[in-house]
Amino acid sequence: MDDLLQEFIAETRETLEALSGEIVAWEAHPEDSARLDAIFRFVHTVKGSCGFLDLPRLGRLSHAAEDVLAQVRAGDRAPDRALVNAVLSVVDRIGELVEAIESGASLEANGDELLIAALAEGTQEVAQASGPAAQRSAARSVRLNVDLLDRMMSGMSDMVLARNELARRLRNGDIDPAIEAALERLSMTVGEMRDTVTRTRMQKIDALFSALPRMVRDTAAGLSKSVMLHIDGSDVELDREMIEVMRDPLVHIIRNSIDHGIEAPQQRRAAGKRENGRLSVSARQSGNQIIVEIADDGRGIDTEKLIAKLVASGRDEQQLRRVSDRAKLGLIFEPGLSSKDEVTEVSGRGVGMDVVRAAIEQIGGRIELDSVAGKGLRITIHVPLTLSIISAIVVGVGSQRFAISRQAIEEIVTERSDAIRIDTLGSTRIATVRDRRMPLVDLSGLLGIEQGQSDGGRMLAIVSVSDGSYALAVDTVLDNEELVVKPASPAVMSTGVYAGQTLPDSGLPMLMLDCAGMAHVAGLDFSREAVEAFEEEAQAVEPSGLPALLFVDLDGARRAVPLAAVDRVEQVDGMAVRYAAGRFRVTIDGRILPLAAQGALDGRERLSVLRLKDGDNEVSYAIDEALDIILLPEDMVPAREPGPVAGLALVEGEQIELLDILWVFDEHADRGGNDGADAPLCLIAGDSDGWMTSFVRPLLETAGYRVVTALAPGEAPAVVLTPEEGAPAETAKAPLVRLRRRRAASGANDDSVYRYDRAGLLCAMEARMAGGRLN
Amino acid sequence: MSNLYLIAHIAGRVVAIDSDQVESVVDIGEVTAVPRASRHVRGLAALRSRVVTVVDTQSALGHAERSSGSRAVITQVEGHHYALLVDQLDDVAPFELRPLGGGVALDAAWRAAGRGIVERDGEPILAIDLAALVPGQASTH
Incomplete structure (x- = not known):
């Protein structure tokens, strides 16, 4: 919450600085609507933020100013001298209050009412900005211009290339070991530096999502509604700038969903829905895009109401009715539209979807609506991955290399594996991978590159696109690399098979393949498999058992752990494990995690580690090797006493011990300390x-x-x-x-x-x- | 009003390029091919930390044979950087741009690129718009 407040303060302060010019200009020309809009948006944003930051004084002031400005915008009031003065006094007071919050000083509240009263029509009194200037406290962080980060990033890339070239040149002659050592050190520093610089631009989308639970709770409570929020994909990384741009649109959309979309409990009961509205916010990476989805199970968009509203504001009804249903949904993006009749504290009036769309489009994104009347609305925001760092697999075809987003790859298998079968149907080749049949696309054929020699058999990358999966045949799988992918020129993008270009450490440009684009160019048609997205959740296939990961434990026993609890399996160096502070711990990704094990940890150079995650708790569990994913039967023999083993299950005739996740967390997780006695x-x-x-x-x-x-x-x-x-x-x-x-x-x-x-x-x-x- | 022009040889012809369009002149190193792209696209090359699209000007001007050599003029079109291969560079000098004049008909590819003529010691030189040589541009001026 503190972070949020800090951010709010920094943002408000910044906007105020930018706004000071606008304010002066508006004072000179009160009829200038562009300036009016800027000020209106400012107070609107402040009002919105105050709602969930619980700052009632600021909220009252900004709400009052917004009301008046809205009247001016609607033409109901003329922006006379008194009104301008009163609004400016309120804006000044907002600035003072923000400074006061930051420095922890208090500011007398009695002036507020006077300021608000001065906004009323016909008041002659010029409110006086009051109080001693609040002291600014020293900032704990620096806000940087993204341009600067961009320049830093590009300078960094130049540095890497220069180092590579230096290394190449030195390699050609005899070099002094001392120089070699110096170069080595330089390389390491450059590498670390690059990681740091890269990180400055990237941010987990969690930065955007973490504020949502509170906001949803408060917004819903303010409207006497009950909403369950489900958040998914918080660890998707996104360019910092994009996160900043997405912040307001996301807040607007969610407020709209709760205010306009999700019905009041009694209406929901009447409509045969759960009393609690469901709101799901998720982020995922798909090809060269990040997709943020906000879905609710409310009433959807009422296009009739939209049309009625627009007609009331002077639009031609005939013309509005003539368009397709999809286009009618798009009417929600018309400026100055609120689909709710009365103005509310929550989603305001008119600053809404038009502004949201403008903000998304400004960063090269797009926004899609999928509304089912009475069932809900799904808003999908696609933003490009530009400048995002992508974890990619580098594949080789002929003499050329290409990158494929790791996210898109389900698995990589060799063509010679027993589990793979390749057949030719008509003139089309299909691959069968462990009973899954899928089309096979030969990358060399698709790109017209001569296939290279491969003695080890070619590799198949199983690629998933939004509608289905296909196997992509490549000569070799070389490496995996973190890449900064940028859009290529139109001449390259128009081929439809590339997601962008990148410059890896080799200094030779590389193209990133667009998996969906390749499927399209290769003529794959998944349409029969495509499922109506909204029905998906309701009709999830009933699991015939509990999916679990089968592994060989350190003590040699074969055990299973419910798959849902496993975040991922990782290889760690034996050196990363330490007996410290009373238990074994392992360092992964720069974090220390408690390490549980059954068996001896000593003397292993490498070991596999299961990262188990349960909410915020994370524990690692050392194993010898992961074997397979199995389905556990529902009948299990429970263990006689609590311990690391929850029970026994019969898997293909073998007794398999099931790891007790609860016990592992109970025993090993670092205590967060929120098991309060007042928990139900x-x-x-x-x-x-x-x-x-x-x-x-x-x-x-x-x-x-x-x-x-x-x-x-x-x-x-x-x-x-x-x-x-x-x-x-x-x-x-x-x-x-x-x-x-x-x-x-x-x-x-x-x-x-x-x-x-x-x-x-x-x-x-x-x-x-x-x-x-x-x- | 005279402007600085870069006098270059492209596809065996002398041309003048407005220096405002030229970011730099470089020698292109190794080029990564771009399968399925237009044949006018030679590939991608690294220019410091930037990736540029290398355009085969000879091919873009409708010639069958491809440009040889590695000299290129870097230009920026709609936010993307392109390296346009040139045969040879003569010099940079101020010239005055004149209209093409009545009756002169260029063939299609040259017509799209031609902007007028400049005169060097009595020799007329065709001034071209580099952006017109870049494939995949929806329209130019």
């Missing part, structure tokens, strides 16, 4: 097979519940969770949530929850605790 107590009763303890408990604990399997004397559970098969009688006093094994409910009166439905479970628990019933 959840009793898991009748959990005969240990399933709920193993799998549901971590989920509940992440969600803020305190979970027990037996009550201590005097404790009363806030909610009880039992399997469907029957509840112990003594728990009847507390609200009960029952879990069923089948996916479908057995009838209208079946109020149990499918046990893999995480969101549904949390939702049901909340609802029961609040005394409601689930529909």
